[in-house]
Amino acid sequence: MHGYRNTQAARTAATLEAMSAMAADGNAGWVTLPTDAYCNPDIHALEVERIFRAGWIAVGRTDEVREPGSYLAREIVGTPVAMVRDQKGRLRVFANICRHRWMKVLDGKGRKAVITCPYHAWVYGLDGCLRRAPGMECHPGFDAAATRLEELSFEVWHGFVFVNLDGHADPLAPRLTGVEETLRPYGLDNWFTARTLNLGEAPWGWKVMQDNGECYHHEGLHPETFQTVFPGERSGTTCGDDWILQWSPAREESLETLADGTRVMPGCYFEPLDGLDTFHRTHFVLVYVLPNYLIYLQPDCGIMIRFLPVDVGRSHMEVDLLVPESARHLTDFEARLDRFESFFHRFNDEDIPANTAIQKALDSGRASPAPLSRHEQHNRHVAWWVARKLTSTSAP
Numbered sequence: 001m002h003g004y005r006n007t008q009a010a011r012t013a014a015t016l017e018a019m020s021a022m023a024a025d026g027n028a029g030w031v032t033l034p035t036d037a038y039c040n041p042d043i044h045a046l047e048v049e050r051i052f053r054a055g056w057i058a059v060g061r062t063d064e065v066r067e068p069g070s071y072l073a074r075e076i077v078g079t080p081v082a083m084v085r086d087q088k089g090r091l092r093v094f095a096n097i098c099r100h101r102w103m104k105v106l107d108g109k110g111r112k113a114v115i116t117c118p119y120h121a122w123v124y125g126l127d128g129c130l131r132r133a134p135g136m137e138c139h140p141g142f143d144a145a146a147t148r149l150e151e152l153s154f155e156v157w158h159g160f161v162f163v164n165l166d167g168h169a170d171p172l173a174p175r176l177t178g179v180e181e182t183l184r185p186y187g188l189d190n191w192f193t194a195r196t197l198n199l200g201e202a203p204w205g206w207k208v209m210q211d212n213g214e215c216y217h218h219e220g221l222h223p224e225t226f227q228t229v230f231p232g233e234r235s236g237t238t239c240g241d242d243w244i245l246q247w248s249p250a251r252e253e254s255l256e257t258l259a260d261g262t263r264v265m266p267g268c269y270f271e272p273l274d275g276l277d278t279f280h281r282t283h284f285v286l287v288y289v290l291p292n293y294l295i296y297l298q299p300d301c302g303i304m305i306r307f308l309p310v311d312v313g314r315s316h317m318e319v320d321l322l323v324p325e326s327a328r329h330l331t332d333f334e335a336r337l338d339r340f341e342s343f344f345h346r347f348n349d350e351d352i353p354a355n356t357a358i359q360k361a362l363d364s365g366r367a368s369p370a371p372l373s374r375h376e377q378h379n380r381h382v383a384w385w386v387a388r389k390l391t392s393t394s395a396p
């Protein structure tokens with residue numbers, strides 16, 4: 001056992017040393033992370049602490065809890081959290097843990113007047129304050145008035161809710177100003193979550209998922225779904241600190257002409273938004289907020305993908321299909337949404353075998369650090385970002 005611990009410690013030390021070098025030189029060598037970083041439990045534990053507890057983690061959208069009393073329970077690296085719209089219309093995010101003996105107080109999605117714990121029926125108001133605790137009147141150390149569900153730090157950005165578990169992260173919005181100009185025309189505050197797909201646990205880690213975010217693989221994995229219209233080699237990438245922006249132009253000859261004569265990319269399932277400029281009508285855009293937020297945007301709808309580590313080499317993935325409010329009036333809305341969902345499954349089904357195979361290769365111990373092409377700026381940035389978060393001696 002002692003020998004195992006030494007070997008494991010040496011392995012972790014070597015990986016962190018390589019990451020330190022990458023953090024220091026900005027990944028000047030254009031390489032992937034050390035392969036051990038994808039399958040080492042110590043590295044996973046460090047990521048949970050320094051990235052997923054310390055950072056801003058996307059959990060959903062404000063439109064999912066629009067009415068007073070509506071709630072939505074989710075989980076971030078083992079911490080149950082719940083978004084709740086209180087009686088006054090204020091959004092709150094709670095640790096979804098009863099102050100009595102730690103039961104989960106809210107489950108799934110719904111609407112309630114008060115929050116009643118299913119274990120011993122303590123009752124909390126929508127503001128998190130304890131209202132009723134049967135049988136606790138005589139407890140000498142119990143202060144009912146001071147008892148409330150723990151509120152977590154959160155920030156709303158373009159309608160998306162990000163939670164910071166440790167409560168120490170710097171504000172999120174100022175870190176994302178670099179994507180504002182590209183994002184603003186979509187008016188995402190006025191979109192809504194039309195459908196959520198819970199894809200469950202995937203047999204690959206969150207970094208394999210992130211790595212799959214480049215458009216370089218269109219030719220190999222998506223010859224029909226993307227490459228024929230959106231050639232990967234014509235896509236562009238720009239990176240900030242905590243974000244990555246990518247855009248991919250539709251081939252000129254594939255553009256469709258609308259009734260008013262404007263040209264738009266093919267594959268719209270709803271109606272292209274009014275007032276979009278040529279760029280936004282003819283490109284799809286990908287916005288990544290590290291570590292777990294990805295949104296795919298086209299002129300009429302979008303796909304938000306949230307993924308979180310479950311364990312080393314395993315992650316959980318949820319997908320929201322987003323649509324502008326203006327599309328609600330369409331009489332065949334559900335049929336269009338079905339077609340939009342089918343589009344997601346078509347390309348996602350093409351990605352699944354690759355992600356699965358890659359994690360398996362990494363776990364085998366026979367994969368070595370790889371060089372990145374000039375079309376993999378995304379991967380270069382993610383590797384550098386992770387290396388910096390795990391090795392920085394200052395606050396992550």
Ligand code: FES
Nearest residue numbers: 098100101117120
């Ligand atoms: S655990 Fe919630 S009331 Fe007992």
Ligand SMILES: [Fe+2]
Nearest residue numbers: 212217221351
């Ligand atoms: Fe893909």
